[in-house]
Amino acid sequence: MAAFITDLMQSIFTPGPTPTLLVATNISFACLQVVLLLLLIATYSIHFIILSFLSAGLWWAINWFAMELRAAEEAEAEKKRRLADTGLGSDSETEVETVMDTGDTGVGSKGVEVLEGRGELKDRANLGGSRSELSTEDEWERVKGGKKAMERSDYLYPGFANS
Structure with missing residues (x-):
């Protein structure tokens, strides 16, 4: 039992589902199912049936994922073994792709195509006034302190004009 606990603690820090971790997971879920069954018998509540199905x-999903991960690791190991048997994978760990020239010249050009602009850009500096007058902060300063503030308050609150 002490060896199992030690293996379990080491398997927590090992990437992937280790056999010890899977055994502990299956034992935990089996105990949970027993507890849910006992609570169902004691209370006759449908909630424990639903919790049992969810559990x-x-x-099942955890065991399925572990099985699929194991199958993918075996396929990867088989692929590496085949590469080692053919001698292609022994010199380097990178995969090599062979590019074959088919002699197709293609109909399109290989240059960069220039797109025409669709809209018109407007220069804000030519709209009148200096550049600082056109900023949002300056506009709010004018609205707060000037005539526009009075006009705006008359519009929003007609009964409170010039008060």
Whole structure:
């Protein structure tokens, strides 16, 4: 039992689903199912049936994921073994792709195509006034302190004009 606990603690820091971690997961889910069954018998509540189905689904999904991960690792190991047998993978760890020239010249040009502009850009400096007068902050300063503030308050609150 002490060896299992030690292996479990080491498997937590090992990437991937280790056999010890899967055994602990399966034991935990089995105990959870027993507890849910006992609570169902004691209370006759449908909630424990629903929780049991959810727990069983999660239990199945975890085991399915571990099985698929193991199958993918085996396929990767088989691929590496085949590369080692053919001698292609022994010199380097990178994959090599062979590019074959088919002699196709293609109909399109290989240059960069220039697109025409669709809209017109407007220069804000030529709209009148200096550049600082056109900023949002300056506009708010004019609205707060000037005549526009009075006009705006008359519009929003007609009964409070010139008060």
